Amino acid sequence: MRVDDRGFGILLKLTGLLLAGSVAVAAVAQEPTASGARARANALVARMTIDEKIELVHGLFPPMATGKTREELIPSAGHVDGIPRLGIPTTRQSDASLGVANQVEQRKGDTATALPSSLATAASFDPAVARAGGAMIGAEARAKRFNILLAGGVNLTRDPWGGRNFEYLGEDPLLAGTLGGAHIAGVQSNAIVSTVKHWALNPQETGRSILDARIGEAGLRMSDLLAFEIAIEQGRPGAVMCAYNKVGGDWACENRFLLTDVLKRDWGYPGWVMSDWGAVHSTVKAANAGLDQESGQELDRAIYFGAPLKVAVEAGQVPMARLDDMVARYLTGLIATGAFDKAMPAKPLPIPYAAHARVAQDAIEAGMVLLRNEGALLPLSPSVKRIAVIGGRADIGVLSGGGSSQVRSVGGVALEIPLPADHPAASFTRITYHKSVPLAAIRALAPQARVTFDDGRDPARAAAVAKAADVAIVFATQWTTEAADADDLSLPGRQDALVEAVAAAQPKTVAMLETGGPVLMPWVQKVPAIVEAWYPGQRGGEAIANILFGQVNPSGRLPITFPASADQAPRPTPPGRERMAKSAAAAAANPGAPQANALTGWTVDYPEGADVGYRWYEKKGQRPLYPFGHGLSYTQFAYRNPVLTGGTRLSLTVDVVNTGKRAGADVPQMYVARDGGGHPMRLAAFERVTLKPGETRRVTLIANPRIVADYDTTLPGWRIAGGRYRVALARDATDRTIVRTAELRPTTMKP
Template sequence: MIDRPRGFAIAILLLGAAMPLAAQQAPALAPTPAAAATSAADASEARARALAIVAEMTLDEKLLLVHGLFPPKTKADPHGELIQSAGHVPPIPRLGIPIVRESDASLGVANQIEQRKGDTATALPSGLATAATFDPEIARAGGAMIGAEARAKRFNVLLAGGVNLTRDPWNGRNFEYLGEDPLLAGRMAGAAIAGVQSNRIVSTVKHFALNAQETGRMVLDARIDEAALRESDLLAFEIAIETGRPGSVMCAYNKVNGDWACENPHLLTDVLRKDWGYEGWVMSDWGGVHSTVKAANAGLDQQSGQELDHAMYFGAPLAQAVASGKVPMARLDDMVARILTGLIANGVLDALMPEAAQPIDYDAHADVAQRDAEAGIVLLRNEGGVLPLAATAKRIVLIGGHADVGVLSGGGSSQVRSVGGAPVEIPLTEGAAASFARVTWHASSPLKAIRAMAPEAEVTYVDGTDPVAAAKAAAGADVAIVFATQWTTEAEDADSLSLPHDQDALIAAVAKANRDTVVVLETGGPVLMPWLDKVPAVIEAWYPGQRGGEAIANILFGAVNPSGHLPITFPAAASQAPRPMPVGRDVLAGAAEAAANADAGSAVSPVSFKVDYIEGSDVGYRWYEKTRRTPAFPFGYGLSYSDFAYRNLKVTGGATLTVSVDVTNTGAKAGADVPQLYVGHGDTPMRLAGFRRVTLGPGETQRVVFVAEPRVVADYDVALPGWRIAGGAYRVAVSHDAADRSLSAIATLTPRIMRP
């Protein structure tokens, strides 16, 4: 594992960025979906204004903008300009360029180890919870809320917009991201970015690209072929940039096919600038820069958190490189113009920041977080109709998970110090995350919320540390609810997909003592469930955020009908995944041992290793279909207290695949459903090509129309280069989840090619 310097606990404030999509240069190929023409015109106007400012700048002023610092801890700040956070870039007042203040913000305005004493913010549920809503409007509302709080706290760049696909179920940052499918992740990330930027501040999109595991993230070389990368991780970024038009893109720590992501000319210039027409700026992840000349010429525009790099590459060394011609002055001008374009296009140069922190309606913002959590909680199992809990239950026991005081949150740069405080906060004493992460609960008590839902019942809590005592308490209750937790964090991958601290044994003991046992999972991703057939009801609550306790209670008692659907496959065994454990642990352990045994002052060669992504573009549910493996729960899966039927499928082919279907709520309770469109060609696994969240009353029917995303239907052809839809027959299914093929048809499509 790569440890972070203890003096730079904030160092983790690494996240992503991106900018408004410019007019895309179209070769003699049909265009892919792009931003509206007015958006391209706005970006062009911002670029022209940026170039006019660059023409007035001195060399020193240009260099000032292309590297960012951690705000120094100093008392010599009479105007309160410096805020302890992820970073800042000094202002240039004579040109109207304001100070740039950056904050981590994937799940809320972060303040991980309370570098800003007493500053709290609203905590959204984890990214996987938001993705489980399958609702871009919910993602946008969350982004808008975070952006509003950031602006009130005087930040104008948020390191949000995480869109890295889940390739491995044990990845420590899975909880921050939006699942395994490029269409779902791209649309949800784009919506969240647009919400953030509606506050006239910049959001990034991150981490570009293939930052898929935390083990060795600073040194690993991610290997994948071009077509597979375009059809998976890059497609998620492309869709997010089109829909959200982020002001900045943040490049990743790792290498991609041999080059560091932050000095990778193929990613930063060929793909991002030339193919996608992106006009914003590329900032590095904190500690992700390795050179001056190569990085600048490859397309990196800004060195972030320079204290974490081996050198200040974009300071004096960049000035020398420009003077010698190794980096053309035109390239430096472009770097600065791209930074200014991102700021101008999102109103940062024109929307003056408040001189002091502004009041925030935290109650209203908590409502946003609660709605997100309620829509993203997934009902995985409900045998015998155990849920919703009957109002007649008189004795309810809650077991484990600190459910008496709060709900768990994930660790790392996305950690939010939420309103209400942290009832449980456990410092780490070892590991790569120890300098900047703590195991933390948000102050939203499920016990308190359940007591409010069942005021006539006797609701008690036992901590679950003693399975025998827990089983005894469960035996005397009408219902036993076990809160099982798995804490994950940035900088470390999960050691196992099993629940830690013998919680599997606890659940088994409780289930044996009480047949009406409900398990509530608060996890960073999939976990194994050896007790599944012994437990009648299971819900996946993820890390449910600021109002997680209330959201869980509402789901349990039916005040809210569950409607979340899995954005990630839950394997039945670790061996089902492409990689059963993190790659490179043995390499890093050997390097650590060599360093420990080295003579004082002697050099130890830097360690690196390759991660071969053998699944290619068949990420997640596609891998399971390709290898004919049956997971515990497939992508897209989710139960409800209602039932939904799909009927009257109609498919129209030709140049565009259009599919329509009647969705009917056949149950007795109003609820929401997510019909999903899957498309396949030949023997390739089927791919999610459309989805729609619909809310229906009992007996109500709605006609849902899908227009399939053409890049999902297509394959990437490196010989064009571009996207190719082969003519002929395509398999089409409207499904409840990725394994459902009960309503299917064949569509005939005409050949089509699209630019990259």
């Protein structure tokens, strides 16, 4: 994808604003080369004792820390002491996918700016939005004295019910990798480390710590691994975090194919691999496979990389050279990102929260998706006299996703609901609403209207309120979380009945969805306007009102397919759910039984391989409810004079014209497939274009060569077959209105 100079200039200005003031990195230092950083790291390792080396390859989990520390232990995700005599800094780690996390208020009173869910950022189709969010989070992390952020989630959505879908960037490897890389680069512009995670094939939360994910190598390379490859190339993260699950029979954190063969050998990755918290299962196998650091050691069954690793090195089971490499990679990641040389503040520093809130609001306003707008019901007229706002707790705030990404947002928590004790996420998350109130924001933009609220618990009462108004806005929510997949794709709590009742009573009904991903909509043909607001972050209420009243023209595009029915997806329900439910019931019935009720793992096959998301739907000839890339606007756009060229690459140039009466943003998308190859079309390029009414811009989309290629395990590497290729200039993954063909010459590329 090409970024024009004007967009880059705006990005630089925005980044400068984010980093201004006392939390600023005054200027982003010139990053050292990977080879230069490694040379410094090697020199430091040569001066270290074996005990000092061992200290750096395992870290504390502060809430449960039992090990000794010479430094202040800030309640957070992780901590590794430095080595003062060598100038090696202490590292403090925080969860930070959507902001500097403080899930269950480990740090009393500490709040942070909460971005909308990553799916909202992905829906912007704009790397500048992703980078701005990363830069903001990194600035706040530095001010709070953290120098490693557990951010950069790029796992692809393979199933619409995934509990952690909201934390990731959708189903397409080019989109996820590009925006993931931009977010990582933004974080690291503050001279701190971002991870990229969870390496790899971790799309399911049900049984994530025991399942074995199975997929062919070519399919894996062309989907999930490609998203990581693009993110690593563009973001250059200091660390990679390996996942909980097994992949092909080996735990991800002791999987030689993933850690050494692909990441370090094929891609030449110079940084370090840290484990997820509680994801280490061995000492010798994990170290020799390529794991460099055990994180959150108290959550593992043993401290595998402490004393046992020293014994293994001294016994020759793990070569000293491997230990040296583990330490050197850790130091390389710190040096290359600037985290090694830029000291952390001695105490927390002030943060420009008002400016950062604008970043969060800009992100959701760019990522909210107008799914349906029959009769141009939206934007609402400023002359509307009576508005019914119904359901979704819209009178108190907006919903947030659960898990390690949960941010205690600036302005306070509107509501927290504890989970049942037996919920897998009960110990580290709650159902939380940010205190950004849609009802108040709607009233502020419609001061002359009579705005009535009904909580939606009684559909009949809500219908009566809707009928008495000129327009009804019904809010529907679906809470999802890390550690548990969604029960199904229906809106929970009889909300479908609520939407049906309101729509039946009021022909001018708007459905506003706050969800963790796709949901089914049995009422879709009865509701003229539908907006997907995702988990909209700490300024979500204001953003929702701006979209409703046309203060902002919606421009988001779906980064994930919305199925028409659950059976359209490759797996209608999470594999292993019934086994887990039976095991839990048996354990509850016999709480004293030791291992009798222990749950063993199972295999999850991914036969769709590289055909993830919209590719699966095309391959199976299925029509989804709303396709990947779909999104409407309050203006109209035309594509004129498309010119496709081939040869060594596919290049598509087109005039994008705003033919409507409002300024707005469009996202022309380029899909590619080899003519006669039998494969679904793949997103090969995209660009977000903002235009004034009547404005035209000539845009050039250049296909990413690895998207055009297939992975050939016999090379091994990427192979572009020579011949004719079909290219669609499209508004979504199903649009074939404009299709051109061009010839490509054959070529191969390294893995």
